[in-house]
Amino acid sequence: MRGRVFGRVVAPLILLVAAAFFILPLFAMMRFALQNVQVIDLRWSNLFDKWSLAPLWSAFSDDQFGRALTLSLKLAIGTGLISLLLLVPTIVWVHLRLPRARSTVEFLTILPYVIPAIGMVAGIMVIKPHARWFLNSDLSLIPFYVVLALPFTFRSIDSGLKALDLRTLVEASRSLGYGWIRTIVHVIVPNLRTAILSCLFLTVAVVLGEYTIADVLLKRTFPAFMGEYRGSDPKGGYGLAILSLVVTTLIFMIIGLVSRPKSARRRRARGTT
Amino acid sequence: MALIFTNPPGEGGAVARATAPFTSQRSRSWLGLVPFLAFLVLFLIVPAISVFSQALRGANGEFGFASMGEAFSGQNLDAFWFSITFSAGAAAVGTILGTLLAYVAASITRPRWLRNAVTAFSGVAANMGGLPLAFAFLSLLGRQGLGTKLLNGVGIDLYAGDFGLGEVTGLVTVYSYFNIPLMVLVILPAIDGLKPAWREACSSLGGNSSTYWRRVGLPVLAPSILGGFILLFANSFSAYATAAQLTDNSKIVPLRIGFFLGGDVSVGEDAVGYALAAWMIVIMAVAMILYWALRRRAERWQS
Numbered sequence: 103m104r105g106r107v108f109g110r111v112v113a114p115l116i117l118l119v120a121a122a123f124f125i126l127p128l129f130a131m132m133r134f135a136l137q138n139v140q141v142i143d144l145r146w147s148n149l150f151d152k153w154s155l156a157p158l159w160s161a162f163s164d165d166q167f168g169r170a171l172t173l174s175l176k177l178a179i180g181t182g183l184i185s186l187l188l189l190v191p192t193i194v195w196v197h198l199r200l201p202r203a204r205s206t207v208e209f210l211t212i213l214p215y216v217i218p219a220i221g222m223v224a225g226i227m228v229i230k231p232h233a234r235w236f237l238n239s240d241l242s243l244i245p246f247y248v249v250l251a252l253p254f255t256f257r258s259i260d261s262g263l264k265a266l267d268l269r270t271l272v273e274a275s276r277s278l279g280y281g282w283i284r285t286i287v288h289v290i291v292p293n294l295r296t297a298i299l300s301c302l303f304l305t306v307a308v309v310l311g312e313y314t315i316a317d318v319l320l321k322r323t324f325p326a327f328m329g330e331y332r333g334s335d336p337k338g339g340y341g342l343a344i345l346s347l348v349v350t351t352l353i354f355m356i357i358g359l360v361s362r363p364k365s366a367r368r369r370r371a372r373g374t375t
Numbered sequence: 376m377a378l379i380f381t382n383p384p385g386e387g388g389a390v391a392r393a394t395a396p397f398t399s400q401r402s403r404s405w406l407g408l409v410p411f412l413a414f415l416v417l418f419l420i421v422p423a424i425s426v427f428s429q430a431l432r433g434a435n436g437e438f439g440f441a442s443m444g445e446a447f448s449g450q451n452l453d454a455f456w457f458s459i460t461f462s463a464g465a466a467a468v469g470t471i472l473g474t475l476l477a478y479v480a481a482s483i484t485r486p487r488w489l490r491n492a493v494t495a496f497s498g499v500a501a502n503m504g505g506l507p508l509a510f511a512f513l514s515l516l517g518r519q520g521l522g523t524k525l526l527n528g529v530g531i532d533l534y535a536g537d538f539g540l541g542e543v544t545g546l547v548t549v550y551s552y553f554n555i556p557l558m559v560l561v562i563l564p565a566i567d568g569l570k571p572a573w574r575e576a577c578s579s580l581g582g583n584s585s586t587y588w589r590r591v592g593l594p595v596l597a598p599s600i601l602g603g604f605i606l607l608f609a610n611s612f613s614a615y616a617t618a619a620q621l622t623d624n625s626k627i628v629p630l631r632i633g634f635f636l637g638g639d640v641s642v643g644e645d646a647v648g649y650a651l652a653a654w655m656i657v658i659m660a661v662a663m664i665l666y667w668a669l670r671r672r673a674e675r676w677q678s
Contacts, residue, residue: 108482112479113479113482113483116475116476116479117476117479117489117493120472120476120555123551123552124496124500124552126515126521126522127508127511127512127514127515127552128511129521130511130514130515130520130521130522131507131510131511131514131515133514133521134514134521135514140519141519141520141521141524142519142524144521144524188410188411188414189411191407191410192407192408192410192411195404195407195408196407196408199404199407200404200405200407200408203405203408207408207411209667210412210415212663212667213415213419214419215609215659215663216656216659216660216663217419217422217423217656217659218613218615218629218655218659219613219615220613220615220629220632220633220652220655221422221423221426221613221632221652221655221656221659222419222422222423223636224422224426224632224636224648224649224652225421225422225423225424225425225426225652226422227636228422228425228426228428228429228649229421229422229425245414245417245418246418248414248418249414249415249418249419307502311502311504311505311616312505313505313506313615313616313619314615314616314629314633317615317616317619317633318633318636318637320637325505325506325616328506329506329619329620332510332620339510340510340514343506343507343510343511344507346506346507347503347507350499350502350503351499354495354498354499354502355495355499358495358498
């Protein structure tokens with residue numbers, strides 16, 4: 103009986119309260135950004151009046167916006183490519199030659215939790231006087247973002263490789279005359295498409311979300327612009343935040359979608375061979 | 376931003392894959408890791424060591440613990456105390472509510488999509504952080520916030536007491552937004568690992584529901600719950616971006632580090648900033664080692 107009360111009453115209640123807690127802040131932010139009514143004047147009757155995207159357009163037309171977005175896009179592309187160049191060969195190597203090192207490598211990839219962004223940027227500030235030629239460039243953020251994204255990117259590539267019969271693929275490719283580089287480029291990469299896509303999307307999410315390092319180093323990335331723009335135009339700043347949330351959420355949803363059908367496909371393929 | 380390390384979608388479990396026999400090439404095999412290790416050393420280990428090299432330096436550049444001591448006394452100690460208090464509070468709230476929510480999600484059988492929806496949403500919300508999260512709560516629970524007004528309507532004055540988004544109560548509320556779903560992701564596999572057979576065995580041996588939870592359920596879940604608590608603590612303790620937008624309260628350790636790094640502090644004082652960062656890395660290291668050990672222990676029951 104107690105189980106039934108829990109299932110019928112308590113459980114739905116908990117879910118409802120949780121849903122309210124998670125949805126209300128987002129709704130409040132959207133309302134603040136996109137509804138042109140002050141909270142003081144807000145009534146149930148005018149809750150749906152005067153919504154408009156105008157604050158977003160004015161944020162877009164700020165001359166710093168384009169530059170910040172371009173920089174963040176460049177950082178995302180650079181971070182994604184370098185992550186792949188670094189991780190794909192390393193993890194392939196670990197799976198083939200050093201399976202016992204896998205947990206060590208995995209442990210190394212969680213080091214960014216031990217040294218959080220604020221600790222990392224403190225270290226960068228120490229190095230800065232000795233490496234201005236490098237750190238003065240905005241793109242010098244890329245390797246640090248690669249490190250910050252490691253816990254995510256490592257896992258996406260690692261689980262992609264786990265699902266392959268890597269040894270057979272590599273042996274077949276090698277015995278047909280391919281060298282290591284061509285094996286990776288022409289055999290492994292095409293089989294890792296989903297994992298590589300997840301890896302790239304995750305780096306985009308990390309770059310779009312990273313604020314700490316950019317803020318301390320005074321780099322004008324998109325999140326840094328968002329924080330600064332809020333000072334002069336709160337509605338526009340909040341609108342940009344909604345936009346980046348939507349993009350990040352879409353990214354996580356796409357990753358969820360592309361990785362699910364693949365396992366189903368694989369199961370089917372295994373069944374037939 | 377809040378970082379998690381749970382399995383990405385599509386990954387089955389941590390099953391060790393075919394272990395190839397080690398040959399005499401073993402020592403040369405390690406060379407394949409050199410680029411990766413070099414990258415990590417250059418862009419993570421060197422900055423970390425630099426923090427300690429500055430933190431362990433006295434006024435005249437000699438080795439010493441003066442800065443480390445200063446970073447743990449006076450106003451700095453207050454900051455650590457404040458940060459540890461709200462992080463522990465946020466971790467406790469997240470652990471309890473996250474476990475509860477995960478238990479509810481695990482027990483849902485109908486409608487079937489609901490459980491998947493909870494997990495998928497948790498994956499997104501656990502990674503929510505930074506500016507958007509701060510903005511969302513500013514517009515809900517700020518002085519002119521929508522929620523503040525709604526509460527006023529039912530006679531509750533949120534700001535009558537010492538509530539503030541930059542104070543313990545506010546930070547615990549805001550951080551719960553990513554802590555609760557993170558806990559769901561951490562604890563759900565453990566709850567799924569509770570085998571129905573154990574409950575049956577318990578009841579056929581004469582135990583009731585409370586015996587089951589006291590003697591079987593909670594002991595099996597304990598490492599995951601404790602591990603989750605530590606992870607949530609570390610997550611809250613190191614968050615910078617959200618806190619920076621909610622308040623300029625320099626009682627929060629990451630903000631204080633940022634203040635020392637960016638501010639025009641005198642030459643001797645910047646060492647204190649590095650010492651704060653060094654302490655933070657030490658605390659995070661202890662937390663992550665504990666988490667790693669507990670996770671290993673928790674995985675024993677999840678197959």
